[in-house]
């Protein structure tokens with residue numbers, strides 16, 4: 358099927374799907390590690406690349422290929438490389454495109470584990486990273502060195518939902534002969550398509566909204582064929598491969614991506630609007646609110662504010678910031694206390710002591726992540742039930 362003529366919702370359901378000779382209407386799960394050849398000559402042609410086709414599931418598998426083609430169609434990317442997790446997507450991207458001595462400019466507010474990967478692991482292999490403010494293009498410009506290969510941004514950021522100007526950062530990166538990588542995990546292509554705005558590479562943790570129901574780990578790197586070739590080369594040798602089973606789950610997840618993201622965003626906006634009015638809430642962070650510092654930019658880049666809402670809880674007398682946040686979290690009965698997001702089940706997290714606990718207190722303070730900050734990834738429950746679960750805030 359040619360993708361151009363169809364709307365995004367249709368691509369979600371139809372793109373990438375291919376039936377076998379049995380004509381199954383739902384994608385088949387190829388749970389096999391290797392593929393047979395008709396002859397030694399065919400095996401040689403497959404290994405030599407003269408004949409297209411599957412060899413071994415570490416590097417190609419029909420179910421994984423269908424997932425890759427569907428996600429590529431949704432992001433408007435030439436190629437998608439599916440990986441075992443979001444973190445291995447970032448690893449494959451950096452290992453594929455950088456060499457020792459190369460430099461990355463990254464936003465200070467990227468996913469905590471991404472910071473660990475860059476600063477504690479990749480640094481041992483000679484990669485240099487400079488962290489800058491997500492929202493200040495001048496800082497990105499100032500950080501550029503002759504060795505800068507990648508700009509790495511996440512928008513909206515976790516957990517403060519800061520939004521960067523993707524086109525502006527792409528411009529600066531391209532003038533420096535660097536590529537802009539955008540972690541599009543919070544939005545998914547249902548809300549934001551970074552390549553259309555000038556980004557070169559997209560990272561996904563499929564674990565989140567692409568799955569949508571908290572079942573499987575997976576990730577993806579997307580971009581042009583030229584940029585994805587070395588990323589795929591790394592995956593083929595290093596084996597950070599997406600399992601066929603997980604790809605099959607994600608294929609089903611992508612079919613409902615648009616309706617789910619619309620519902621998450623609609624409920625998140627209602628919850629954020631309610632939170633802003635509560636006496637026990639000091640501040641709400643949600644790109645869909647007019648009070649959000651980059652609200653106008655967010656509405657330009659995104660079709661909605663997404664499903665993540667963060668807020669600062671006011672301390673009661675004698676409480677520390679952390680105690681105030683923990684008291685609210687512990688008073689919930691419905692919302693799951695877990696750090697995951699993108700699930701049908703709403704989740705509540707205290708970033709300072711979970712997702713961002715390995716970040717130093719100074720770095721957290723610099724990023725603006727206070728001890729009274731709580732993040733909710735709004736699921737698909739009725740919003741009134743979520744509000745009732747946070748009743749401590751109304752008191």
Ligand SMILES: *Cc1c(COP(=O)(O)O)cnc(C)c1O
Pocket residue numbers: 442443444445468511515540542543561562563564565574575576
């Ligand atoms: C979860 C997450 C990752 C890492 O993905 P895993 O699938 O857990 O490895 C990367 N970036 C963002 C923004 C995330 O939320």
